[in-house]
Amino acid sequence: AAASAARRDLAGCRVVVSAGGTREALDPVRFLGNASSGRMGVAVARAAALRGAEVHLVAAHLEVAPPSSVQLHRVSSTADLAERVLDLAPTADVVVMAAAVADFTPAQHSSDKLKKSGEEGLTLQLRQTTDVLAAVSAARHPGQVVVGFAAETVADRDRRLEVARQKLARKGCDLLVVNDVTGGAVFGQPDNRVAVLGRDGSLAEHEGPKGAVAHHILDAVRSLRAAD
């Protein structure tokens, strides 16, 4: 990591990183959310800045402090995040979607607090959100590198990588970083174990502190840009 940082090999590069977890409001005080801490995305943003990039961090409810070396764009919902990322992406050389983006949002938002009614349960109606990664990938310009993340709970390694390959193809991104979250061991932890899949069929596996893993991911981005 130190050697990579010393290279400043991303000088002149504009990098957009999304991190954290989006929240979808149900009413003025309640939301649907997820357990993403934002650590991995923040590690990528910090590593890219160390390597000389101009970094825009689109941050949804981080549990960790964002680095001062990046430009911070705070967002809350998936719609906010989509708007900001889609605004920054056209002028970016690299887009890294590390955020845990809600797949569903309430079909209706109540401006008053939801109330209980007798003993009745509550049925929520949800609709799908915009797939930001797929949209960024579809609009990708030549030379731009788009990176997605996937947290898969499939226990069998080969099967997990197979599911991830299908996801990479579906999303249309250049690289997909696959977390093994069997046992829920990754969210909020300082270490990570990932497989980095390439559009070209490549596979590299890395394990260690999120900062070191972030540099490996950026190495993969660099080699794609160099090959271009």
Ligand code: CTP
């Ligand atoms: N993603 C996104 N917009 C969404 C959902 C996900 O940009 N509405 C991005 C995530 O930031 C991540 C990648 O897509 O980089 C993969 O997310 P994941 O949840 O693994 O994929 P999904 O397509 O949502 O599939 P699944 O049904 O497995 O959740």
Ligand code: CA
């Ligand atoms: Ca999802």
